[in-house]
Amino acid sequence: MKEKPPVCEGDAGIDEGGLPEVQKWWQQNVLHPGVDASHQERQVLQDFGTDGDPDLLIVVDRLLTGFDEPRNAVLYLDKPLKGHNLIQAVARVNRLHDAKRHGLLVDYRGILKELDTAIRAYQDLEARTQGGFDIGDLQGLYAQLSTEYRQLPMRHEAVWCFFKDVANRKDAEQLRQALSPRMASDGQGGDYDQRQKLRDDFYAALTAFGLCLKTALSSRGFFEDPGFSEASLEQYKADLKILIQVRQAARSDAMETAEPSEYDEQIRRLIDEQVVGTKARESDGCVMVHKLGVPDxxxxxxxxxxxxxxxxxxxxxxxxxxxxxxxxxxxxxxxxxxxxxxxxxxxxxxxxxxxxxxxxxxxxxxxxxRATPGMPELLANNPRARAYYGAILLALGDGEAAALDDAKRNAHIDRALAISAVVQNAVAEHSLNAQNIEAAIRKGLLQLLYAPLGLDRANDVIARVLQMTRIGLGQRA
Structure with missing residues (x-):
């Protein structure tokens, strides 16, 4: 975590406020001429909730109430706190956020034992709420870090349960095949992947294992715990590395394009930092392994x-x-x-x-x-016109499309090229308004297609062209 200039009170009433070096720093870094200190403080607090600076705030007798930043993940305690104030302090890191599983309390004063006393005091109250807290919310308010990292063997075993039938767990190819899609009929003319839920559950278990390992590696107690050997730690790291690669291959095989989560990013950084000499990378979206240009x-x-x-x-x-x-x-x-x-x-x-x-x-x-059989050579390098030519063939029907002579075929090629021009002009002229784009396409194509195709077929082609345009605009967005 990067350390930035601290935010503090600056008056002589606080513990260290009277120290010359503190007062000197405050004058140099905060109280610039013409600068409103309270405005600057509000700006610092606002910036703390963003991806930029600062990443660390140091406060004295501040922000115990009225400060709610869900991204805040770590609280360092170096001040005696009791009762309501202690619970308020803990609440600064218990807000839900996609980038964190839990808040982390680092206690330099040995005061967390006071939490049990504070919680019992609330539970003894007859009123259901006190100071903004519901008594039920205080149940399980905190847990020792050891209760987290001691779940590591269970998380490790859970993620390997998906490969109980794999003969060689060191063979990434066999692990991949255990998750590869297996299609089956749904009884209604379609099919489905029998292993979709298996992969989803594996992804969830792998994330839980990776985050548990991350928590363990952040704890001094984990390294001092005799229940975890150096060999077991290296095994956990190696397994996480290979299983991340298996997940990448499984997603590629199934053509899954899930966006990486905040937790995925945390696990990536864990591997980069802790698995020496390796960097596991999953691409943005799906990797098409059959298109990588490797020899057959x-x-x-x-x-x-x-x-x-x-x-x-x-x-x-x-x-x-x-x-x-x-x-x-x-x-x-x-x-x-x-x-x-x-x-x-x-x-x-x-x-x-x-x-x-x-x-x-x-x-x-x-x-x-997209080497569609039957497409004219004249449209070989124009995928949009090819699609519009195909829309005309669909409107004609299989029988009439198959019986086209050269003259009619060439006429439809010209119409496909004309459709392409109409769509291109409509998008260029009305790029900020999708409704105007569609209105311009309808008007232009109806004039172009009504006479040669008739109203019904012209409307059929127009409907298909509009759908293609919507898809194209969606892809550009």
Whole structure:
């Protein structure tokens, strides 16, 4: 924690206020000519609640009441306190905040034993509240740090319970496969991932273990506790490192894009600082391991490894088609149908998992490139116009679209390019108002499409183009 200039009273009535060096510091750092000291104090307190400076406040007889900063995580006590004042002081760090699990009290005067006395005094009162506190809220107000770090073996065991069937826990690949997606039919024409809850529970258990280890490493009592050896500590660190990597691989396999939490950041820093020579990093969002440009090593894989990778591709393909092609309904439709055929072909090669993998990997490359079959070469380098051309084909229907001659096909290509121009101009002219964008697109496209397509088909295309535009604007935002 960075130390910043302290905030203190500055008058001779406080304990150290009469010391010359304190008075000199106060004059030099606070009481500048023309500066309102009370205004500066309010500004310091406001800044304390932000990510910037200061990170540490030193106060004397201040901020026990009326000061509520949920980010405040640590309280250093170096002043005798009793009763109501002690409970008020503790309350400065018990506010809920996403970046902390609990507040930390560091007692330099040995006064925390007074907390039990203060709490009993409140409990003996007949009134339900006193001084703003509900008696029920005082139950479990604090706990010794040792009660936290002594949960470490239990947290460690809990996180490994997810891999009880893994033969070699030192093999990250086997750990990864235990969490990899496993799709099953939902009985309603769709499917779901049977291991989604398993992964969610693993992520939660891993976070709890990591934060418990962080608490332990912050406690002198942990290092002095004979129940924890140096070997067990090194094992905890090593396991946290490998399990963080397994979580990253599992999220990648399932194409999960959860935003890192404040706790994730704390665990990252823990590994950086405590696991010597290693830095575990999880990327922002999902890492597409199949797009990293590494050489094809599938020929060296075992049968089980190849089959598992083929299953992962099927899962990725389903999500890619559903999510990444949402702005191109025609490509989404075509690739969804082709995926069913590809999966059928792959299942026919069950005894040859490397061939399964090669077939699905090639199909995945086509999806990544959006190499939609039947798209005109003239639109190859214009993904927006390709999507609009596809919207026209969807409005025509499968039969009429398949029977297009060259003249009609070229006419629809021109219309797709014209649609692209209308949308681009509408977005440029009305960038601050989404309703005006859509109104301009409707007007422009109705004039363009009504005569060649008719009202119903024109409205069909317009509805699809508007949906694509909404998705595109959402991605830009």
């Amino acid at each position: 090593v599938s020929k060296t894989w075992s049968q089980d490894k190849a089959r598992n990778e083929a299953d992962l591709i099927k899962t990725r393909l389903r999500k890619s088609i559903e999510q990444e092609l949402a702005d191109d309904p025609y490509a989404q439709k075509v690739f969804s149908e082709l995926l069913k055929t590809a999966i059928d072909q792959a299942e026919a090669m069950f005894e040859h998992p490397r061939k399964q993998y090669a077939l699905l990997r090639e199909f995945e490359r086509d999806v990544d490139k």
